[in-house]
Amino acid sequence: MKLQVAIDVLSTEAALELAGKVAEYVDIIELGTPLVKSEGLAAITAVKEAHPDKIVFADLKTMDAGELEADIAFKAGADLVTVLGAADDSTIAGAVKAAKEHNKGVVVDLIGIEDKVTRAKEVRALGAKFVEMHAGLDEQAKPGYDLSVLLNAGEEARVPFSVAGGVNLSTIAAVQRSGADVAVAGGAIYGADDPAVAAKELRAAII
Numbered sequence: 001m002k003l004q005v006a007i008d009v010l011s012t013e014a015a016l017e018l019a020g021k022v023a024e025y026v027d028i029i030e031l032g033t034p035l036v037k038s039e040g041l042a043a044i045t046a047v048k049e050a051h052p053d054k055i056v057f058a059d060l061k062t063m064d065a066g067e068l069e070a071d072i073a074f075k076a077g078a079d080l081v082t083v084l085g086a087a088d089d090s091t092i093a094g095a096v097k098a099a100k101e102h103n104k105g106v107v108v109d110l111i112g113i114e115d116k117v118t119r120a121k122e123v124r125a126l127g128a129k130f131v132e133m134h135a136g137l138d139e140q141a142k143p144g145y146d147l148s149v150l151l152n153a154g155e156e157a158r159v160p161f162s163v164a165g166g167v168n169l170s171t172i173a174a175v176q177r178s179g180a181d182v183a184v185a186g187g188a189i190y191g192a193d194d195p196a197v198a199a200k201e202l203r204a205a206i207i
């Protein structure tokens with residue numbers, strides 16, 4: 001299972017600082033949606049130039065103009081981009097078309113999708129490299145939030161998937177047992193007193 005750090009900071013400078021501390025422990029460096037909105041495509045280029053050996057994941061959460069948005073992010077240096085599962089199939093297909101032209105990939109984020117299992121199978125058939133079983137920061141903050149819903153959906157869907165939704169040291173083993181291809185950790189790393197130690201411990205917990 002790969003480890004992905006989600007960098008949900010607001011400046012390229014802070015993103016580069018965090019990426020520099022944790023890169024050796026992660027496989028994928030994600031530029032979070034707030035960062036891309038705040039700093040634009042230049043942040044993608046800066047992180048890819050600083051870490052050419054890492055998979056750079058631009059969390060665009062594209063909802064329309066799939067081919068165009070994916071194309072500009074790939075040109076800026078992204079290896080993977082996200083499109084929302086709620087988008088029209090043509091939007092996902094457009095992003096997949098751009099990915100094929102750049103020899104890169106599209107991840108479909110199932111945030112907010114009720115029936116994640118069905119949509120996961122549909123978008124995989126459209127050419128998604130993998131799906132993200134995702135509960136966003138707002139959903140995580142609701143009472144009764146339970147990561148296991150995402151793990152069960154991943155197991156049932158039987159397509160390649162990542163899990164994002166407050167993954168931390170106490171849950172990463174369960175994420176791996178669910179068969180996830182990628183564990184995504186944002187707050188557990190950037191919110192830690194020492195992000196490098198947090199990333200190292202998460203990496204060590206992956207068997």
Ligand SMILES: O=C([C@H](O)CO)[C@H](O)[C@H](O)COP(=O)(O)O
Nearest residue numbers: 006032033165166167185186187
């Ligand atoms: O994608 C995310 C969210 O929508 C804000 O951009 C997070 O990066 C993702 O949820 C992972 O972060 P944590 O949930 O803090 O681990």
